[in-house]
Amino acid sequence: FGPAATASNDMRVSVGPVLRRLDATAGIAAVFVAIATTPFSLGRAAWAETDLERRDALAAQIEKRGGLDTERRGQFNEKALFQEDFYYKYGLRPRPEEVQNKFNAEMPYSPVARRYNGYSKYGSRIRNGITTYASLRKDIDEANWQGVKEALQKGSKGQGDAVKPVPPSELRSFARALGLVSNSLLQSENDSSTTAANLLARHLVNEAYFAMDDIEAAAAASDKAAAVAAWQAGAEYINAFIGLVNRNITPKVGDQFEFIVLG
Template identity: 30%
Template sequence: MEAFPADDPTYNAWGSCTTSQSTGNSCVYVSLKQRIPAYGKYSFSIEQSIVEYKALGRILKSSNINWNEAAKLVDPGYEQKMPAPIVDALLKMALFATQMLTSPNYSGPAKELLVARYYVNECAFATTELAKAIEDQNKEKSLGLWNFGMDSWNSYLSIVNRAISPKVGDKFEMIS
């Protein structure tokens, strides 16, 4: 038993168990049957929004900013009929975190889930304020808000990536 590879996803889908001081539960386990469908349902939208958030950063960092293109990337659906992928992904990020981090063995929300939801709220705040700064064509404020949003996105991704094993799918790429 000493040679059992606890962190090998072939044998243990979660890896090492996490310890919760408040519940005493040494293994908050979320089954593959719960995580795989969630990944299939939400990963494409989240991945697309990551790609577009990176593109928005490139636009805002350029010497000649295309404000119309930047505005389209954070449009909540006013100009276009549908919200931009960055805006559309916010609810899906919260739902994805809930599916990936909620254990049927524990009745309350896990601390990781609450932190993930906090970062989704931070992403939503940054996106809303970024849309206003882009509308005002304020480069300095736009870049500051984009960096704030990038930090919130990466914090969220670092939490949910821990729940994604190779059997579930590929981990999300961080924004830089």
């Protein structure tokens, strides 16, 4: 995702598995040394001929985007809703506009029947979630913090008969549905690994989910400006996801998802 880069389905650098082989306390420099022998083609790194050049190219791309996000995502991306995403594999966090404007690769093949079945299973939850997320802005504008809190309830597990489980809210369930539908729309059962498009889709979902966390934190602090900013960020990531998966939603699959109107 360099200034003139496009993504392809054969990108092969693998930060996540490398991180798993390193001690959790190892520094970022150690990560770069470890991946120096890993072949990849990503953005401007395509020109790199030696392992050292490949390492430096990827390091520059990661640093350009603020480095590895271990505080929010954890050492191995274990805090994300979907662990195996674009960040987990490549260490990069493409912004919504980058995915929308620079991911010009051919979309991965998925049979119509597979796409139709996934769309039929999750489409209604996703459409309802899009509407609910859009309406969340009204609660924020009106400082209805209790309503915001209820809309972003993550849910909890039960503890025997003493504590009953609490299901996640519609919006939290919506985020999970986004990640699950991409497995049908952007992935074939014949693929030997997760496609680049699917990794990107999961990354966008994870960022939208983190934005929900930020909205919830802002609501707890009655910070309207922060809540609006977080809502806007989440909407942009959701819209980027919609733009990505809509490319594989043909008339035989169903109606394409509508975008959230940004305020």
